[in-house]
Amino acid sequence: MRERGSEPVWGEIFALLEAFAAEHELPSVSLIGRDAGGRAEAEPAEAEASAEASAKAEADAPFLILISTVISLRTRDEVTLASSRRLFEQASTPGQMLCLSRERIEELIYPCGFYRMKAGNILEISRRILEEHGGRVPSTLSELLAFPGVGLKTANLVLGLGFGIPAICVDTHVHRIANRMGWIQTVKPDDSAAALEGVLPREYWIPVNRLLVLFGQNVCGPGRPWCSRCPLGDYCPQMGVEAFR
Numbered sequence: 088m089r090e091r092g093s094e095p096v097w098g099e100i101f102a103l104l105e106a107f108a109a110e111h112e113l114p115s116v117s118l119i120g121r122d123a124g125g126r127a128e129a130e131p132a133e134a135e136a137s138a139e140a141s142a143k144a145e146a147d148a149p150f151l152i153l154i155s156t157v158i159s160l161r162t163r164d165e166v167t168l169a170s171s172r173r174l175f176e177q178a179s180t181p182g183q184m185l186c187l188s189r190e191r192i193e194e195l196i197y198p199c200g201f202y203r204m205k206a207g208n209i210l211e212i213s214r215r216i217l218e219e220h221g222g223r224v225p226s227t228l229s230e231l232l233a234f235p236g237v238g239l240k241t242a243n244l245v246l247g248l249g250f251g252i253p254a255i256c257v258d259t260h261v262h263r264i265a266n267r268m269g270w271i272q273t274v275k276p277d278d279s280a281a282a283l284e285g286v287l288p289r290e291y292w293i294p295v296n297r298l299l300v301l302f303g304q305n306v307c308g309p310g311r312p313w314c315s316r317c318p319l320g321d322y323c324p325q326m327g328v329e330a331f332r
């Protein structure tokens with residue numbers, strides 16, 4: 088087990104996390120990003136697609152990632168994926184989205200949490216992208232945060248997965264595991280992005296969310312983590328862990 092206070096060995100830790108992730112299904116928003124041709128999740132084969140198809144995928148991906156992340160808030164991963172795919176079969180651009188009624192969007196994304204409020208936000212985001220940003224999702228943090236229903240977590244996920252701009256998306260899994268691993272010492276998830284920016288090498292800012300979400304869902308969950316079967320056991324001081332399996 089890693090001594091408390093010693094420096095993390097980032098390369099070895101992330102190699103183990105990538106090996107773990109290779110054996111598991113991607114989180115829902117990462118899957119949407121990959122399907123849509125998002126820059127951070129594109130498969131190597133996609134690089135061989137035609138220039139026109141690649142350009143269209145790159146243009147569409149930030150919008151699909153943004154909307155699926157809005158849908159994902161307080162919603163289980165499998166529900167997010169199914170809701171997003173139902174919606175995107177009907178509308179995958181801001182213009183197409185505005186052709187749907189609010190009630191129709193509610194039907195398509197149900198049963199995700201807060202589906203009525205999210206349907207209204209999806210329409211408002213689509214309208215503002217068309218009217219204020221020329222039909223393209225903006226690529227700055229301040230512009231993304233100005234959209235209804237978009238907080239730091241969503242904005243950073245769109246920057247990373249949609250545009251390939253290094254940004255750390257902190258959700259409950261990233262916050263919990265980064266603290267248990269002793270990388271940061273924070274109480275609130277809202278403080279963890281800035282804390283991680285101070286310690287985590289930039290090359291890991293985009294993949295850290297995908298990797299720790301998978302890891303949190305399967306090994307280092309809330310409650311008692313599975314430390315006995317954890318591939319990161321040698322690197323983890325188990326900060327704050329009072330009981331484990």
Ligand code: SF4
Pocket residue numbers: 264267268306307312313314317318319320323324325326328331
């Ligand atoms: S499962 Fe246990 S050993 Fe593994 S990262 Fe979580 S707290 Fe650390």
